[in-house]
Structure formats: structure tokens, C-alpha cells
Amino acid sequence: MQLHTLTISEAHDLLKRKKITSVELTRAVVDRIEAVEPKVLAFLTRTFEDALEQANAADKAIAAGKITPLTGIPLGIKDLICTDGIRTTCGSHILEDFIPPFDAFVMRKLKAQNAVIAGKLNMDEFAMGSTNEHSAFQVTHNPWGLEHSPGGSSGGSAAAVAADMCLGALGSDTGGSVRQPASHCGVVGLKPTYGRVSRFGLVAFASSLDQIGPLSKTVTDSAILLQAIAGHDEADSTSVPNGVPNYSACLGRDLKGLRIGLPKEYFDIEGLDPQVASAVKKAIDTLSGLGAQTVEVTLPHTEYGVAAYYIIAPSEASSNLARYDGVKYGLRDKQKTELLEMYRGSRSQGFGPEVQRRILIGTYCLSAGYYDAYYGKASQIRTLIARDFEQAFQKCDVIAAPAAPTPATALGESLDDPLAMYLSDVFTLPANLAGIPGISVPCGFSDKGLPIGLQLLGGHFAEETLFKTAYQFEQATEFHKKRPPL
Amino acid sequence: MEFEPVIGLEVHAQLNTSTKIFCACSTRFGAEPNTHVCPVCLGMPGSLPVLNKKVVEYTLRMALATNCDIPPQSRFARKNYFYPDLPKGYQISQYELPIAINGHLDIDMQDGSSKRIGITRIHMEEDAGKLIHDGSLPVSHVDLNRTGVPLMEIVSEPDLRSAAEAGVYLRNLRAIIRWIGIGDGNMEEGSFRCDANISIRPKGSDTFGTRTETKNLNSFKNVEKAIRYEIARQTEILLDTGQVVQETRLWNPGKGVTESMRSKEQAHDYRYFPDPDLLPLVIEKKWISAVQKDLPELPSQRRERFVTEMAIPDYDAGVLTSSRELADYYESCLKTFNQPKHVSNWIMGSLLGLLNAEGKSIEDCPIAPKDLAQLLKLLDEGAISGKIAKTVFEEMSSTGKPPKQIVEEKGLVQVSDTSIIEKEIDAVIAANPNEVERYKDGQKKLIGFFVGQVMRATKGKANPKMVNELLMKKLGT
Numbered sequence: 010m011q012l013h014t015l016t017i018s019e020a021h022d023l024l025k026r027k028k029i030t031s032v033e034l035t036r037a038v039v040d041r042i043e044a045v046e047p048k049v050l051a052f053l054t055r056t057f058e059d060a061l062e063q064a065n066a067a068d069k070a071i072a073a074g075k076i077t078p079l080t081g082i083p084l085g086i087k088d089l090i091c092t093d094g095i096r097t098t099c100g101s102h103i104l105e106d107f108i109p110p111f112d113a114f115v116m117r118k119l120k121a122q123n124a125v126i127a128g129k130l131n132m133d134e135f136a137m138g139s140t141n142e143h144s145a146f147q148v149t150h151n152p153w154g155l156e157h158s159p160g161g162s163s164g165g166s167a168a169a170v171a172a173d174m175c176l177g178a179l180g181s182d183t184g185g186s187v188r189q190p191a192s193h194c195g196v197v198g199l200k201p202t203y204g205r206v207s208r209f210g211l212v213a214f215a216s217s218l219d220q221i222g223p224l225s226k227t228v229t230d231s232a233i234l235l236q237a238i239a240g241h242d243e244a245d246s247t248s249v250p251n252g253v254p255n256y257s258a259c260l261g262r263d264l265k266g267l268r269i270g271l272p273k274e275y276f277d278i279e280g281l282d283p284q285v286a287s288a289v290k291k292a293i294d295t296l297s298g299l300g301a302q303t304v305e306v307t308l309p310h311t312e313y314g315v316a317a318y319y320i321i322a323p324s325e326a327s328s329n330l331a332r333y334d335g336v337k338y339g340l341r342d343k344q345k346t347e348l349l350e351m352y353r354g355s356r357s358q359g360f361g362p363e364v365q366r367r368i369l370i371g372t373y374c375l376s377a378g379y380y381d382a383y384y385g386k387a388s389q390i391r392t393l394i395a396r397d398f399e400q401a402f403q404k405c406d407v408i409a410a411p412a413a414p415t416p417a418t419a420l421g422e423s424l425d426d427p428l429a430m431y432l433s434d435v436f437t438l439p440a441n442l443a444g445i446p447g448i449s450v451p452c453g454f455s456d457k458g459l460p461i462g463l464q465l466l467g468g469h470f471a472e473e474t475l476f477k478t479a480y481q482f483e484q485a486t487e488f489h490k491k492r493p494p495l
Numbered sequence: 496m497e498f499e500p501v502i503g504l505e506v507h508a509q510l511n512t513s514t515k516i517f518c519a520c521s522t523r524f525g526a527e528p529n530t531h532v533c534p535v536c537l538g539m540p541g542s543l544p545v546l547n548k549k550v551v552e553y554t555l556r557m558a559l560a561t562n563c564d565i566p567p568q569s570r571f572a573r574k575n576y577f578y579p580d581l582p583k584g585y586q587i588s589q590y591e592l593p594i595a596i597n598g599h600l601d602i603d604m605q606d607g608s609s610k611r612i613g614i615t616r617i618h619m620e621e622d623a624g625k626l627i628h629d630g631s632l633p634v635s636h637v638d639l640n641r642t643g644v645p646l647m648e649i650v651s652e653p654d655l656r657s658a659a660e661a662g663v664y665l666r667n668l669r670a671i672i673r674w675i676g677i678g679d680g681n682m683e684e685g686s687f688r689c690d691a692n693i694s695i696r697p698k699g700s701d702t703f704g705t706r707t708e709t710k711n712l713n714s715f716k717n718v719e720k721a722i723r724y725e726i727a728r729q730t731e732i733l734l735d736t737g738q739v740v741q742e743t744r745l746w747n748p749g750k751g752v753t754e755s756m757r758s759k760e761q762a763h764d765y766r767y768f769p770d771p772d773l774l775p776l777v778i779e780k781k782w783i784s785a786v787q788k789d790l791p792e793l794p795s796q797r798r799e800r801f802v803t804e805m806a807i808p809d810y811d812a813g814v815l816t817s818s819r820e821l822a823d824y825y826e827s828c829l830k831t832f833n834q835p836k837h838v839s840n841w842i843m844g845s846l847l848g849l850l851n852a853e854g855k856s857i858e859d860c861p862i863a864p865k866d867l868a869q870l871l872k873l874l875d876e877g878a879i880s881g882k883i884a885k886t887v888f889e890e891m892s893s894t895g896k897p898p899k900q901i902v903e904e905k906g907l908v909q910v911s912d913t914s915i916i917e918k919e920i921d922a923v924i925a926a927n928p929n930e931v932e933r934y935k936d937g938q939k940k941l942i943g944f945f946v947g948q949v950m951r952a953t954k955g956k957a958n959p960k961m962v963n964e965l966l967m968k969k970l971g972t
Contacts, residue, residue, distance in 0.1 A: 091541040104540065111534050113541060212540040217771035245543050246773050325771055328573050331584020332538045336637065346633065352577055375575070375766035384768060 012037035013173040017230040031081025035064035038083040042174045045495050050147045051169040053088045054129040067123040078233045079122040085175035087166050088129040091210040100134040100144040103333045103340045103359025113210020115238040131165030134361045136214040143363040152493035157417040160190030166224045167194035177225040185437025187222040188449040192412035192462025195451045197231045198224045203444035204249040207242030213329040215322035218441040228480040232256035259473040260480040264299045270306035270405030282415040288453030289411045292463040306401040310393045318438040320374050320387035327371030395443040402468040412449040412462035450479045451488035499698040500726045502655035508678045509686035510553045515643035516621050517544030528638035536643035538582030550645040553677040555786045563598030571773045575766040580624035589618035590767040602663045613652030658722035674819040695729040705739040711746045721746040805835035820857045831868030870898040883907050911958040923948045
């Protein structure tokens, strides 16, 4: 048995029945990482020693009868989530040597379950990018086609899960950064409702859009991971006090009577790859075959989504990233002795071109005389987009759409064209603007063998509906069972 | 042409909550550098602010005490600028939607009239850290203990017309802050700071001239001095038919001048926007009424009550309500000796005189209110004379002993026994035949001489009224 290929729920079952130990499982994962990581380059920091210690502790807990769904399960963490004592780079030179003195809320939750952390995963710098090519350290390769991008920004997380280098991972989704790489790597990726998971310890890109979400091999595992990390946190004023439902309990429910909304605007979008369109249409047919009905809905402000997003997100980022000034932590240009020069030197050396571009855009949009025309207007559009969804969800329970307009792009393809990269977020970023949850599940492959994802969107706190729908779809299809040819 | 200054003040007052505005770190002053810090106030990646409710409550107290409207919703905003004492690269403040607006404060003018000064807004924000520049090396040290200490900014309307008015307004504001227990208002220590917006216009004009903003006003004296300087400077420019430049100026207390700091063109663009890490702050009516209920009787209300209930002059009531502790002291005295004007005279005269001379505030007063009241009671009952009362008062202030004890120990009880006084009078008359002769010849002024002699003989203890009466009787009128 190849332990690293197990899903979380399978491994949990074996651990619980004492057929395997967490140390065995963790060793298998470590071996797997050592075998395929040179091709994939998903990890920025490996924490094998810690992982084996945690596995040991997990085995002791299990022996003492204390087992939870994540006890002893090796996971990977996007390098944007603070880990106490383990460097957290955000894929940026400016934080290359930054070691947080505290754990993110989600890390505390995982540790409380005796989960095992295999390492920190690559990402576009500060989560800005859709290909992982904007990491300051390395480019992660798509396990399904090494010449291709794994997507981004949580590309390292998606690739690591797809390549069986961890049983599940955490990413973060600001405009599609969990769902799009999940789609490109053939795994399940969930962006929860804004406020469902605490952002405390998630290094901010765009605070009003950021949300931590799980990447996993199956929908069942996605539900397990969300269960573990969801919940109110007083340290995050935007986290909601709503109770957390039992997500696994909803998986078996059938889809009879479920109304699936098909936004006409989404399928008319220029640049939608015909293979993606066809895979998503087939997926919708599958859902209909399972008892769901389709209804046409309209999201009339879709065309303004990208523009609004690329004002709001960089505006917030320009402020969130001001703290990296070389004064307190992170990279400092030690050559410069004058304050302003030191700021300039540190930030110019520390930030890559995509981050600098967004800081400039954001700074401009918030400037006196431009604020109303840009940030103000974008905020209004955001309200309209949220209202579009509210109205659509009066007619349907979930919205089905592609996760990305194309399968994974070839590495190097979009680097010269930031606008093309921004436009590829068209299906994912509206959910962030509206604060609603979305999930991507594997629904096919391109003729080059690259995965395609079906995205399902729900109303606020409709994660159960998303899980149920995605799970029934997954059970009716075989896509999730295929493994990449590594 | 006659000019008129137009002045508005921006006051930053530190709120004396025990913890910071967005984290649980202590606000205590004077600790070792960078010991009252945590990931939140250090601006560490991934940290998030959580609003301290006490800060809101304190600001609401101020808002109610200055007659402000409190909108149902306010917002925190980020003020973006780079400086090493600002770890996040932005200050969390309030901008478009402050917690309180449209208030006012009535101040006393020198002519005894009252003037209403509008308060545009009050908002909450976090303080920045402190830079300590090395004297010998080209090195600066950053102390972030103060980062995140809560501040309240109070912005006045441009309703002030002189340096003196500005001074009165500022002192009133500080008195209220202390009165309602939300801050210590110490200008020298920086817990109460003030920037002044000043412009000049022809008297009678209803448009504003170009204004300057003057910073670094670190004492009440300096505020008034800087305003006077700036008024004179601008007036001179206008008389020269020049133009005042809109700019930020810095008061140089050493030279006694304001100096240009940065022009309008160099002004920062703070790129304010709503802070996405903090939810809109909803202030429910319930909360406002709870704060209102806990609010102490305010200086103006208490002053009015003193005038109507105690029947003391408004001037007295004004002095007695200049601090809550003083007003409490006064009322405490009245519990033992309920003669309001009598007590007020002694507090305003002897007691405040003593405290001023020793540079003490009423909190450090060595004389307990009940003892002062006891002293006045002894005086009123005729047990001691006014002169003796002064002696006893001085003794009380240096020893803290109760007045009765002092009177007894020193044998200062007033002599009202007719036979004793008559004996002394007879002796004085016998010893001064010449004066008696002259008195009888019509030099009636000499009565003072005889009274003095008797008082001296009795060491001041004889009841002076009785001495007078008995003398007249013996000498004949």
C-alpha cells in the first residue's frame, strides 16, 4: 500500500483501526516529497523533523484513545499562514528570513487535533498572481504537465496535494487563489464564506477579500478540513460568531430538487476555452442526472468584476504591505543610511515586479483626487455584484460555472501580459467581492491531459449545499481517482 | 484696516484606559522600551486589531459632556504614511464617519459673558511610537510602547477669536477630560496635545483668510504665545499687502517664533480608506444611555446648581467647579458647616492661596474638608476670633491636626468672659492716662489704640466685639 496516496478520511480510518501509524504515514509522505519534489518544487520550507515529532505525538494520542479526523494526518501549509517558529516567507524576499513568534488561528486549530505539518508551500509573492511564477524563490510545476503552471496563488498547495506530497493543504483565496489552482491541479479547493475562518495569522493581501480555504483530494476531505479550521475567533473582528455545522453529515444527501443556476454571462465570456466549456456543460448534465434542475440566472455586473477587483485588492494591498519597511523585521537595505533611501532600497529589493505593480496601482487608486473615481466606484460595483448574487440565489441554490477560463497555462506564457492573467480570474473573483463560498471539483481533462474544474458557488454560509453537490458529483464521476503521471 | 483672528484647535487627548486601543498591551507610561508590545501593536504580518470597548466608552463620555451628536454608525479608517514609529505603515483613525459630531462647549469670557465654541467632531485613533535619537551616533532608536495607546481627537469649529479665548477653551476641555475621568490632560507629558489652525481676516468679513496650522504646542503658555505670534505675523503680512501661505508651521519655544515646516504642496496624501480589518462601529441608543447614566454631574451643571442651591455668586461657583475634586471638597465642607458663602470665601481665599503657594492641587490638600468646616464653625460660634482662625488654619496646613486640638493645645479659645475683659480694660486705662485724656477731649480715633492694647494683653484671645463695647462704656462716648 502506498500510504502517501491515501485521502485524509482513508488514512484516518486506518489510523483509527491501528492498521498504520502516523509515523509510517508521515515517513511515506516524506519519501514521496523527496522523490517528486525536485520535479514539482512545491515546498519552500520542509519541516520533516517537526513532522515526525508531531507524528509521534499523534501516535501516542491515538494509543491513548484520543483521535480526531486530522490526528496524525500530514498536511502542507501555504507560506502565507503564520507558523510559530517556522519561517513564513509569503513567497517574498522581503520576508525571506521572517520567523513569526505566533501561530495563526488555523494552525492552533490543526495543532489541537495533532495534525502533522510537512512544510510550507510555494505561492505567488503575497498571493499576487495566478501561476506561481511570481514566487520570489521558485516556480512550482503542475504535476499533470510539468511544463505547465499549477495555477496560483496557492499553486504550491494544489500541486503538493495533487502530487501526493501531503494528504491535504491549506491555501488562501483572495480572488480565486484556492479554486483556480485546485482546478488546474485536479484537486478539490474550497473558499469559505468571508468570516467563516479566522484570518488571524494569515498575512494580509486584501483584508476584505482574503479567506483561508482547504485543498484536498476529495470533497469528504475538504469538509473535514473546513470543520477543523472554521469557527469564531475574537482576534479577528471580521470572523463571524455563527455556529459551525457538521459538514460531513450533509455529504450523503441527494440532489433531488436542487436548483442549479447557470449565469448566462459566464458562458458568453470571451476567452472561455471550448474544452473547459464542454467539460463544465457535461458536469452540469451529470448533476441534472442526479436529480438537480437547472435554471438560467443573470449576474448583470459580471463584466465589471475584474476592474473592481483590481482596484479594491491592490488598494488594500498597498496599505497592508506598507509595514514591510525594513525597520522592524524582514529585508533591510543596509547600504542606505538615510531613512527614505533605506525605505526605497528595502522595498525595491524586497518586492518583486508584480507586487510592486499592485502597490503602485493601489497607491494611485487611493490618492487624493482619484479615490472617488477608483476606490469609491469599485466599492459601489462591489455592492452591485453582491446584490446580483443575492438575487440569483433567490432563484437557485448553487451556481455552476468554470473555475478558470482555460486549463493550466504553459509556464512563461502569461508573464509578459499581466492583463491576461487578471482576466483569467473572471469566474472566481466575484465570490470574493460578494463574500460568498465557492468550491472547485475536478470535472474533466483537456486533450493535453490537464485537469479542468467545475466551480460551484453558494449563498453566504451555504458550504453544506456546496459540499453536498460536489460530493454527489464526485461520487458519480471518476475524475478525482486519476493520479498525475509523475 | 482692523483685522480679526480666526482660530480653530485640534486637540489630541490620551485616554487613560489600562490597555491599548487594539490589543491587550498595557498603556503604562515609563516602562523599559519595547516591553509593552505584542504582534498586534508591532504590526507583525498576520496580526489583526480588535477594538477596546473601553476606548469607545470613554470617547462617548466626552461626546456627551460636549453636547455632541452620536451617529448610529462610525468607521475606522487607515491613515497611510511611512515613519519608523508607525509599525504598520498606517495609523488606524477615523475619517469620514467619526464617532461624534456637532457638539459645543460654553466658555467664560473675561467680561463675564459666555461664548459657545462649536465642536466639529471627536474621533478615536491610535498613538504612534517614539523615536529616541542617539546624541553621539547617527542612530535612532524606536520605542513602540506608546504605539496603540488610545487617543481622542477633538476638533473645534473656527470659533475662537483670540489667544486668550483659545487658552480658556483648552483649559475647559482639559477640565472636562479630568472631570469625567478619561484622561489626565497633562500637556507637558504629551497626554494632551494641541495644534492650532489660525487665519486672519478684516473685521466684519464673513469669509476666511488663508490659514496656517501650528504644531508642537506643548504647554498652555506656549499655545497662547504661538497663537499671538502667528496672529501678529499674519497681520503684518496682510498689512504689507502680502499673502499668507497655507502651510504647516512649527512653534519654536526657544526662539518664541513659528517656523515653516511644510507647505500645502508638500502636505502628505494620507490615502484614507475604511479599515477592512474592523467592522463598522454600531453605537446603539442603549449604550449611549448607559454611558449617560454613569456620567458624573458635569462642571457646568454643578456650577449652576451651586448658584441656585447654595446661593453663592456665579464667580465663586465657577472657581469651585474648576475641578471635580475641588467641587467635591466644597460640598464635603458644607456637610459639616452649611454656610455656603462663608465656606466658599475661605476656600477661594486662604485654601487656594495656600495650595497655589505650595504648588499643590486640591488632591494633595493637607487639610481635610471636615476640618476646614470645623474651623469655620468655631469661628462662627465665636469660640475663636478671625485672627486666631488664620493662625489655626496655618497650623492645620503644616501639621494636619484638627482645629479643635490646635485651639486647645495652644489655649487659643476666645475670651468672652466680661469680668476678665473688664480687668484688662481697667489696667489699660490706668496705664494710659494721657490717651484717656485726649480721647475724652474728642480724639475718638484713639478707641483703636485701646482695643489694640487690650487685645495684646489678652494675646488676641479677647472677643473683639466685647472689648469694643466695654471700652466705650468705660470711657464714655
